Structures are given as structure tokens and as C-alpha cells.
Amino acid sequence: MIQDIQVKINEFETIIIHRHERPDPDALGSQMGLAQVIKERFPEKKVLVVGEEEPSLSFLGKMDQVLDHDYEQALVIVCDTANTERVDDKRFTQGAYLIKVDHHPNEEPYGDIVWVDPAFSSTSEMIVEFVIQGKENGYKLSSESALLLYAGIVGDTGRFRYTNTTAETFMRTSLLVKQTFDQNAFYSNLHKKDLKITRLQGYVLQHFQVVENVGVMKLTAEDLTRFQVTSNESSQLVNTFSDVEGLKAWVFFVEDADRIRVRLRSKGPVINGIAAEHHGGGHPMAAGATAYSWEETEDIVSKLIKACQ
Template sequence: MIDEIQKNIENYDTIIILRHQNPDPDAIGSQTALKTLIHEAYPQKKVYVTGIDLPVLDWIGKMDNVSPETYKDSLVIAVDTANTERIDNAGEYKTADKIIKIDHHPNVDPFGDINWVRDDFSSCAEMIFTLSQEIPTFKLTKECAYSLYSGIVGDTNRFLYGETSYRTLSIAAQLAKTGINVSEIGLHEDEISTQVARLEAYILDNLKITDSGFGYIVIRKDTLDRFNLDDGEIDNVVPLIGRINNVNNWIVVSEKDLNRFRVNLRSKNVSINGVAEEFGGGGHPLASGAYVGSMDQVKALIKAMDSLNKPNGN
């Protein structure tokens, strides 16, 4: 599979690297690291990363402006993206000559002409590191290592999540060996704005926890607007609820637009991606997401999540 990826990278003069909507450090870190690897190995090629710019993650890397015409006859590589609905692109990618999918989520939608999917990896950044070691023309630079370490730290929540393995820690050590400032990256990932701090206080004050150990908060649009968050900052509050010792699984529901709710689902042990898929989303067994279109659906999702902790789902 990796040989096939290498051959296609060598065969195309224009390569565009995409990722999912509402990007996180793993998505942007994987994008920018892969761009660096390809550009260093093949400086004559035109290599782009694209998607909305997210100021809170500019410290990892910024996106390029790519015209719709650029996609024609190009190679598109989609990283860290489980299905076509989540691709952060208006659809221009469909005119590409070939699509490669590199992802660590369950392969529910093998949308690529080539699909390299390994859901036993903690992050897509781990997979890009593997490419850097197995494609002879790739060289792991300090710039590349910075992006990859950021992605791994982001998707493992600083090595707290269960997907963290010996391989994860071994790769992190090899990245640190390049001389990157791991403390700087850790501080970036841990840092929050005043607005987010105030939102966390609101969540702790209004959080509901059921007898089964399910925690949830629903933040309506008028409330959310009061906090004046930057794009992407809502994601910073999601791990907060999991720090409470009697919470087993939890959701943060935020109303993005009138009756359009984004739901972040998390769990410490019980698998929750089945619930996410039931409501049109998906993800990992312990970390998933979905969008729903009404408060009735939100209430149904809350009931489904609560029932996961009860014997026989009752």
C-alpha cells in the first residue's frame, strides 16, 4: 500500500492535501507534515494544503489558497477524514485525477481510489510518520516533526486516551529527538483563552450528570454567542467533563445555527461511535461527533448515550 502511495506521489506534478471540517491538531499536523515531506523530496512539485484557516491552530500551519482549476489532473490526498461528508472542501476535489485516503478512523466510507486506513493507530500523524520512515525519498525534518508531534499530542489528549500505545510513545520520542520544543507544543495544546475559561465555568455550573454516569450540556446559540468564541475554540472544552470521576461518557452539544446542533461525544470505556453513526455522524469508539437538526434529536441522542451505561440498555 505504501509503495502504491509513493508511486502516485511521484507520478503527479500537482498534489492537494485535504482534511476534515472543524479541524483539530491531528488534521492540520498531518496535512502540513505531509506537505513538508513531499516538498522536501520533490521540490519541483506543486504541493498545497487546503481547508478553512483556523486562527487557534495557526501555530501548527496555515492553509493555501487553491483555485478550483488547480484540482484538474491533480492528485488529492485526504488525511484524517472518515467520510466524504466531512471533507473540508466545496466539492472541487471530485475533479481530481486520483484520490488517496489516509485515515485512522473506522473505514465506513472508502472514498479514495487508494485507501490506506489503520484504525489501530492513535492518530493520522502516526501514519504520516510511518510514511516518513518507509518511503526512501522522505526525510523527517524538524519542521515535519513539529507538525507530527502536535497531531499526536492533540489526538491522544497529551497521551491520556486509551489509543496511546508503545508505538505512540516510541514515535513521540523519535520526533522529540529531532530537537523540537515539546514543551512549547504541550503549552500550545493546553492553553485556553479567557472566553474559553468562562465557557468552562458555565459548563461546570450547568452540567447535568445522570445516575448512570452520563454527563451532558446543551449550549443554545444565544448562550454560545455571549462567549464570543473564535472558530475551533469550542473543542477546547470537550475534555473538561471527562475529568469528573463519576462521569463515564459525555457529550457537549452546541447550537451552531438555529436548530443545527454540533455534538461532541466522548467516553472513558464504553463504545459510543455506534450512537454517533445512528445520528448521521461517526468516529472512534471513545471519541465521535455528529450534527443533528432539532432539539428532539438532541433529546433522543441524550437518551441513547445514557442507556449505554445501563444493563441491557434500559
């Protein structure tokens, strides 16, 4: 599969890389990390990254301005996106050839080439393996690409604390650490919070509830307005109360326009099936969904409680 992807990269002069909307470090790390790897291997090619900017992760890099005509005879690669509904910038179908690279369960196998492997901790780790297997074809890591891919792995493994962290994850990460990027600066940028986020964090700690073994937090549109925080910015706080003794799972509800964003996390019980029942999906212990009423959120909480039993 990796060899097939490298053949296609050889064939095309323009390569446009997408990822999912409301990006996290793995979405941006794999997208921009792959772009950097290709640019360094083929400096003559036009390699573009597309999608909305995420201010809290702007230290990783910026998106390109991609025009409609750029897609003509272009290779399009979508990273870290399980289904087409979540792809940021719907022009991803306008290229000449489409490749999906992802580590989520393959619920929607779109694309001409589908490289999906949930055994990897992150899509960024997959890109490291792409470079390892492409060494004979001239692919290599640099301090720039290593930083981006490291960010993605750190993000999706919770700084190597989650159960998706394997011996192979550490081996591949060691190749990144051998490059000379500033880890201290990276962590400082990753964990810094605006004053408004810190104040909202205090509010969350005061108002979350524990129902049996499940932690529950509901942020309304009024709450977000009060603290001048966007729905996307609030995602930084999903694990705020995760260390409370006795919790087996927790859920973060955030009202966003005409829907409610649902962020599900678990310390053991499988919860991505619950997400799939509510317009979402994800990993067994980290998933996202969408609810369309506060009554529906109560149904999700009930399902979480049942899963934890």
C-alpha cells in the same frame, strides 16, 4: 499500500492535500506534516494544503490559496476524514487521482487508493510510518514535519492518556522527539485560551449536569453569543468536566445555526454506534454527530445512559 502511495507521489507534479472541516490537531498535523515531508523530498513539486483556517491552531501553519486550475492533473490526498461529507473544500474530487489516508473506521471507502488503519492512534502517526517505510526512497523527518506530526498524535491521544496509545505510538513519537523542535512552545500554544473561552469554561463547570453515569452540557446559540465564542471554538471545552468521579461518558451539545453539534466521549462504553445513528461517526470512545432538535439530544442522552449500563 504505502509503496503505492509513494509511486503516485512520484508520478504527479502537483499534489493537493485536504482534511476534514472544523480541523483538530490531527487533521492539520497530518495534512501539513505530510505536505512538509513531500516538499522536503521533492522541492521541485507543487505541494498545496487547502481548507478553512482554524484560528486556535494557526500556530501550526497556514493554508494555501488553491485555484480551480491547480486541480488539473493533480494528485489529491485527503487526510483524517472518514466520509466525503466532512471533507473541507469539495473540490477534492476534481483532481486526476484521489487517495484516502485515515485512521477512523472505514465506513466510506472513497478514493483510488484507500489506506485506512484504525490500529493507529491518529492519522499523524500513520504519516510517521509512511516516512519510516519511505526511508529508502529518500523520505525523512525534519524539525518542521516532526512538530506537525507530534501535534496530531498529542491531540488524538489526549497527551498519550487515551487507550489508543500503544507501544508503537511511543516508538514512532520517539522519532519525532529526536528532531529539534520546541516542545514547551508547542504546549504553550496548544493550551492557551482566550479570556472569553476561560469564562465560558467557568460557565460550563457551573451548568453541566450528571444523569446517572453520563455528563451532559448544552450550549445554546444565546450562550455562544453571550460569551462571543463560535461553535468551533467551544470544542476546546469538550473535556472540561471529564474527570468528575463516576462519569462513564459525557456529551457536549452546541447549537450551531440550524443544527446542534454533538461531541461524544467515553471512558469505556462504545459510543460511535450512537453517533452513526445521528448523522455522525468516529472512534469507539470519541465521536461526533449532528442533531436537528433539542428533543433529539434527549434521545442521544438516553442512548448514552443505556450504553453505560
